[in-house]
Amino acid sequence: MHTSIPNKKYSGGDEVLRFLLNRLGQSAILLLIVTIITFFLINLAPGGPASTMRMDASPEERQAMVEKLGLDQPIHIRYIDWITNALKGDLGVSFTSSEPVVQRIAERLPYTIELTVFTIILSITIGILFGVISAIKRGKAQDHVINFFSVLGLSVPAFWLGLMLILLFSINLGWLPSSGVGARGADFNFWGWISHLIMPVLILTTTVLPNIVRFTRSSMLEVISQNYIRTARAKGAKESIVLYVHALRNALIPVVTIIGVLIPRLLSGAVITEAIFGWTGIGTLILEAARGRDYPLVMGVTVVITVVVVLCNLIVDLIYSRIDPRVKNV
Amino acid sequence: MKTKKWRFMSVILVFFLLLAGCSYGGDSSNSSGEQSEGEGTGSDPKKGGKVSIPIVADPTFNPWHPNAYAESNVVNRVLFSGLTQPGKDLAPSPDLATKWETSDDELEWTFYLRDDVLWHDGEKFTAEDVAYTFNEIVLNAELGANNSSYFQKVKEVQVVNDYEVKFIMESPVAALPAYLSFNTEIVPKHIFEGEDPWELTSFNKVNPVGTGAYKLKSYTSGQSVVLERNDDFYGDVGLLDEIEYKVLPDVNTHVAQILSGELSIFALDDLASIERIEQAEGVSVFGRETPRFFWIIVNHEEEKYQDKRVKQAILHAIDRQNIIDTVLKGYGTIADAGIAPALEEYYTDDVARYDYDPEKAKELLAEAGWTDTDGDGIVDKDGEPFSIDFKIGIQGDLEAVSQMVQQYLVKIGLDVKLNAMEWNAMIQDVVVNRNYEMSLNWWRYPADPDLSAYMHSANVKGNNIPHYQNPELDKLLDQGAQTSDVEERKKIYIEAQKLMAEELPYIFLWYPQEAQVRIDKLKGVPDLAFGDALHYIHEWYIEE
Numbered sequence: 001m002h003t004s005i006p007n008k009k010y011s012g013g014d015e016v017l018r019f020l021l022n023r024l025g026q027s028a029i030l031l032l033i034v035t036i037i038t039f040f041l042i043n044l045a046p047g048g049p050a051s052t053m054r055m056d057a058s059p060e061e062r063q064a065m066v067e068k069l070g071l072d073q074p075i076h077i078r079y080i081d082w083i084t085n086a087l088k089g090d091l092g093v094s095f096t097s098s099e100p101v102v103q104r105i106a107e108r109l110p111y112t113i114e115l116t117v118f119t120i121i122l123s124i125t126i127g128i129l130f131g132v133i134s135a136i137k138r139g140k141a142q143d144h145v146i147n148f149f150s151v152l153g154l155s156v157p158a159f160w161l162g163l164m165l166i167l168l169f170s171i172n173l174g175w176l177p178s179s180g181v182g183a184r185g186a187d188f189n190f191w192g193w194i195s196h197l198i199m200p201v202l203i204l205t206t207t208v209l210p211n212i213v214r215f216t217r218s219s220m221l222e223v224i225s226q227n228y229i230r231t232a233r234a235k236g237a238k239e240s241i242v243l244y245v246h247a248l249r250n251a252l253i254p255v256v257t258i259i260g261v262l263i264p265r266l267l268s269g270a271v272i273t274e275a276i277f278g279w280t281g282i283g284t285l286i287l288e289a290a291r292g293r294d295y296p297l298v299m300g301v302t303v304v305i306t307v308v309v310v311l312c313n314l315i316v317d318l319i320y321s322r323i324d325p326r327v328k329n330v
Numbered sequence: 331m332k333t334k335k336w337r338f339m340s341v342i343l344v345f346f347l348l349l350a351g352c353s354y355g356g357d358s359s360n361s362s363g364e365q366s367e368g369e370g371t372g373s374d375p376k377k378g379g380k381v382s383i384p385i386v387a388d389p390t391f392n393p394w395h396p397n398a399y400a401e402s403n404v405v406n407r408v409l410f411s412g413l414t415q416p417g418k419d420l421a422p423s424p425d426l427a428t429k430w431e432t433s434d435d436e437l438e439w440t441f442y443l444r445d446d447v448l449w450h451d452g453e454k455f456t457a458e459d460v461a462y463t464f465n466e467i468v469l470n471a472e473l474g475a476n477n478s479s480y481f482q483k484v485k486e487v488q489v490v491n492d493y494e495v496k497f498i499m500e501s502p503v504a505a506l507p508a509y510l511s512f513n514t515e516i517v518p519k520h521i522f523e524g525e526d527p528w529e530l531t532s533f534n535k536v537n538p539v540g541t542g543a544y545k546l547k548s549y550t551s552g553q554s555v556v557l558e559r560n561d562d563f564y565g566d567v568g569l570l571d572e573i574e575y576k577v578l579p580d581v582n583t584h585v586a587q588i589l590s591g592e593l594s595i596f597a598l599d600d601l602a603s604i605e606r607i608e609q610a611e612g613v614s615v616f617g618r619e620t621p622r623f624f625w626i627i628v629n630h631e632e633e634k635y636q637d638k639r640v641k642q643a644i645l646h647a648i649d650r651q652n653i654i655d656t657v658l659k660g661y662g663t664i665a666d667a668g669i670a671p672a673l674e675e676y677y678t679d680d681v682a683r684y685d686y687d688p689e690k691a692k693e694l695l696a697e698a699g700w701t702d703t704d705g706d707g708i709v710d711k712d713g714e715p716f717s718i719d720f721k722i723g724i725q726g727d728l729e730a731v732s733q734m735v736q737q738y739l740v741k742i743g744l745d746v747k748l749n750a751m752e753w754n755a756m757i758q759d760v761v762v763n764r765n766y767e768m769s770l771n772w773w774r775y776p777a778d779p780d781l782s783a784y785m786h787s788a789n790v791k792g793n794n795i796p797h798y799q800n801p802e803l804d805k806l807l808d809q810g811a812q813t814s815d816v817e818e819r820k821k822i823y824i825e826a827q828k829l830m831a832e833e834l835p836y837i838f839l840w841y842p843q844e845a846q847v848r849i850d851k852l853k854g855v856p857d858l859a860f861g862d863a864l865h866y867i868h869e870w871y872i873e874e
Contacts, residue, residue, distance in 0.1 A: 047754025053396055054476070055761060056773065056783070058792050062762065064474025065396050068528065096397050097388060097551075098531045107551055163582060170590040178586050179578060181553060278578045280552030287579060288387055288552075292397075293754060 016318075023317075027310040031303065035086070038302045039079050042295055049095050049293045069095055082299065091303065092296035096288070101300035104285065109304070111181055112274075112281030116266040118197060119204040124259065127209050131216020131255075132248065138221065146217075150210035158203050162276040165199050179278030200277045204270055208262050215258045220251040253324050260316030264309040375854055379872030380572035381594035384584045388551050388577060391538030393515040394467050394475040395528055403513055405555055405575055407864045409450075410515030410540035413441055413460065414507050415865045418856050420621075420672060420777040422507035425865075426455070426516060426541065432814055436502035443493040447564045449518050450538075450545040457489040462519035464497075467527050479783070479792065480509040480776070502812035504819065508778035516541070543568045543868040552577055568868035569854070588613055588847055595848040597860040599726045601659045604845060612850050617843040619672035620859040623665050624772040626735065626837040627796040632767060634716070639698040641834040645684040646691035647742040648735055654840055657730050661845050665838040667827035669779045672841070672859075675816065676779040676823045681831035691742045702743050709743035717745035719767045723756030731839075732770050761795060769795075772842070777862075779823045782807045785835040798835035 049069055050062040057065075066072055073081075085092060091101040134146040170178035175195075182196035183189065223229065224247050232242045267282070274283030282301065289297035385401035392398060393406040414430075417423030427441040447455035464487040468478050483503045488496040497506065518539050522530065533539065538546055543565065544557035555575040559568045576593065578584055585603045587593040589610050598604065598615070608615050626644065628635040635641065654662045663671065666684070671677045695701070700709040700716055708715045718739070722732045729750050739746045746768075751759065760766040773784055773793075783789055786807050787799035806826040813819050831838070844859045854869045856862075 045755075047752065047756075047758040051754045051757035051762060054399060055757060055771070056479075056793050057396075057474075057476070058479040059762075060471060061396065061474040061476070061478065064472055067472075068396075068474070097390065097535055098529055099535060104551070163586070166583075166586045166590075170592075171586060174590065178590055178592060179583050180576065184550075275580045276583060278553075278576070278580075278583060280550075280577070284552055284579060292387070 020314075023314055027314075030310065031306050032083075034306045035083065035299065035303060036079070039082065039295075039299060040075065042293075042298050043075050043078070045293075047293060049295070052291075052293050082296075086299075086303065091300040094289075094297045095294040096292040096297070101296050104297060105282070105300055105304055108281050108285045111279060112267060112283065115197070115200055115204065115270070115274075115279065115281060116263065118201045119208055119266055120259070120263060122201060122205050123208040123212050123262075126205075127212025128216050128248075128252070128255065130209075131213045132220055132243070132251075134213065134217040135220035135224065135251075136243065146213060150213050153206040153210040156206065158207060158270070158272050159276055161206065162199070162203050162273060165202065166276075169199065179276070181278075181280055196277075200270075200273050200279050203273045203277075204266060207270075208266070211258055211262060212255065215255050216251065219254045220247060223247045223251040253320070256319060256323065257316060260312055260319075264305075264312040267308045267312075268305040375569055375869075375871040377569050377871075378571055379874075380570055380574055381852060381870060381872070382574045382576055382587075382592060384578045384587070384593055384596050385555075385575045386577070386579050386581075389555060389575070390534050391546070392517065392527065392530075392534040393513055394463075394473075394478075394517070395534060396474055396476055398476055401577075404861065404864060405557075406513070406515055406538075406540075407542075407861070408544050408557060408573060408867050409538055409542045409546065410517065411447075411542050412510055412512075412515045413443075414511040416511050416777050416858070416862045418858065418866075419674070420858075420862065421675075422511045422777075425511070426460075427510075430507060432502075436504070436812065436814060437499045439497040439499065439506055440490070441495050441497070443495065444564055445493045447541050448562050449520075450540055450560060451518075451521075452562075453518065453520050455516075455518075455541055456492045457495045458492075459516050459519045460495045461487045461489045462522065463516045466522070467517070468514075473527065477509075477513055480512075480514075502814070504811055504814040505776070505778040505780045508776050512776035544573050547572065563868065566868055569871040570867070573867065585847075588849065591849065593849075594852050595846070595855065595860065598845045598847050601657070601661060601727065601845055604659050604661075607847055614848055614850055616846045616848065616857075617661050618846050618857070618859040619670065619841070620774065620844050620861075621670045621672045621777050622772055622774045623668050623670055623836075623841050624662075624731075624770070624839040625668075626768060626770045626839060628768050628837065629764070629766060630797045630799070631764075634711075637698045638833055639694045640700070641837050642684060643691040643694035643698070643742065644739065644744075645834070645837055646687045646694065647744075648738045648839075649686040650840055651686065653731055653734050657727050657734065658840070658842060659845075661843040662840040663843070665840045667830040667838060668773075668781045668784065668836065669823060669827055670841040673777060673779055676820055678824050678827055680824075681828045683831070688738075688742050695742065700743075707743060708745045715745055716743065717747065719749060720746050720769070721749045721751060721756060721760055721766045722770050723753040723760075724750050725753050728770060735770065764795070764797070770839075779819070779826075780807070780811050781826075782811055785830070796835060800829075800833060800835065803829055803833065803835065 048071060050065045050071070053062060053065060070078065082092065093099065094101050094104055097104065130146050134143045137143045166178045169176040176198055177196055180196055182192040229242060229247055232246045237246070271283040271286055273279070274281050275287055282305070285297070286301055288294070289301060383404060385404060387401045389402040389405045390398045391402070391406060391409060393402070393410060395402070398406065411426050413425060413427040414422040415425040426447060427443055430439060430441045432439050441460070443457060443460070449455055464481070464484065467473060468475050468481050469484060469486065483500045485498040485500050488498060490496055521533055521539055528534070536549070541564070543560055543563045545560045547556040547558040549555045554577060557573040559571055561567060578587070581600055584593060584596055585598070585607060588596070589607065591612070598607070604615060607613055628641060630636060650664050654660060654664070666679065666681045669676050695709055699711045702709050704710065708717070710716060720732065720736060722728050732748055732750065736746045736748045760769050775781065775783070783793045785794055785798050785803060787794070787804050790797050790799065803826065806822055806829065810819055810822040810826060813822060846860050848855065851872055851874065852870060853873050854871045856866050856869070
């Protein structure tokens, strides 16, 4: 989502402002298109709220449901209603629980943020470390081992690994709780909290970490073959300074991009991981919404996720121009 | 050369990892799976402890709410009480009502209520609550309350005095006390009056007030519902301190959690992992009869299915015992009519039976005019091949069963195309639009033999999905529905079962048994299906 023109000089604040306004305008249009597509897709999908009723519901019961939810109105009228309310900040009321959609999302979002923060911290620290090792020891045993586990992490499906971890740590060893988020509020205790976090964070890390490792590695390899690194070595700089000051700093620029892509992916809810571990975040909410044909909830979650993705991209672009003065946003 | 060596080592490593994953759990197989109830061995029931029960989604604490599905039923059954409840023999037994009687013309039912019942907020329960629940919620057609179709024949509910109500009927319904025991709990008038019962979120989602043995302690959306003992309960006060319902959408998690002791009891739908549970220590599986039957339906609006020989041929073609043994792991018995053995009083197996006999099936098809004239392996009639669009919803073991059925039907020369659809899409197509030719599913019904809803011609727009019409069966079903004398009813329903087995309004497959999974420490659970046993949760206890 970023554009770069390397040959212009960086020139002050109002261009940043213009860039921001420009991007926000684009984002608004994007958001509108996403909501239209989502709205029509879910409404046109076979089955509707009336079909999620128990199978033996009578035709009268189904009809009452349809009327109560206003689904007897034509679809474009319903969309206009929805978007008008949404612009006023009202995302409607969940079909299945009759609670405001905003409230339902606000209840769940903190849990997903929790999972994301831990996963990202763990992935970045280990990922960059392993990426660098892998690059420096290119072709050696360390590189192969790291490479092997990266591929393994990318290819093992999360649901399988999740169930295996539950089998090992919860059933056979009995060390960790197999699901839930642990007691909150008055009954909160530190170990209870951490013990519930371990397995889901581990699973998410195995899917995120390899990306960071591989990006760091290839970026690092590219940088250390550059002329200025050779120059740095030639002028007699210590190898560690060459690597960690000269090389790594530049190698991390592309890594920022990939992290910017991974964060919204995690924030939009790791559906499978959250479902397996009964983690009550956005992922399980998406599942409930889709399963229950809860149109307002589906729309609400879609809006929130789109906003998160747009914002993350924007932030990445801004950071980008900070760490690499050659990159300028227009 | 170096890379080659590494590649080899990697392959070995992967192999070991996979092996480690697969061989898991093979060595804990020393306890017997099914064991007899351990009631006799233990000490006396004692107070304390809690049980954990899985539910797949957030519940709605209002038994009549159109969004109150199975996950809500198991909670509401404990929070609230009905006028009657399923007895340990499944016949309706007293709950909020101590006794009931019907007038000679059976158009008036009088229910005598307990006078010692308090709502969880301390208010007194009276006949007004019953009248409100029915007149304002259940009988209000605009609301489309859950299960309200069972009460279509109820005109109104009259308050006689504080502890006596009259149900005024349009026509006799012998099953009324049974219907009143099935997800038809009473809600408090003093909270609902003047409110839209579906929009009252402060009750339905936050703070339900019932009359049951346990009351709400805490509820966290997406996580858990915790109930605590109601010390003012009108019956025997509960032994367990707490009932915890954990919201766990994934069924694999249920299995994992009961094996790790984090769950106490549930009914297992997908039997794929049953062996692992049967072998585990400290957990047992019990087969329980339930009023359910699995069926194949054909659309009787299509001419070819109006010939009963075609349906009989389909039944002869399917090796039902094999499906029960393999997919259901033995948890089921072959069905020949709709009334399940769970209803001991009414069930009979003295009806026409259809053994697995593909040759017989082919003969019946030939008698009906369907033979393979062009040698393409598919039977045809008047130049039309017999092809079937077989639509099912993906849930539990329906897909596995349907694939086997498809194979069996192909063997007798039917060209069956299986179309496994997402559940809601199937409901839309098959149940709502009736756009189907063949489908496979099951019914669960209240503990009463009245199956009118599913096969009476008056209900072809309702749950008579196969669109079956037979005046003879209608007559028997009407008689049965209107006769409250049990001996008389037995005769009628035995007759009806013989007719069902012969005419096949549904192609009956089997009566599944519920596979009830339970930790051994949990005692006092009556020998009933899980849903019915919940009515007796105040008798459950934990033995350390």
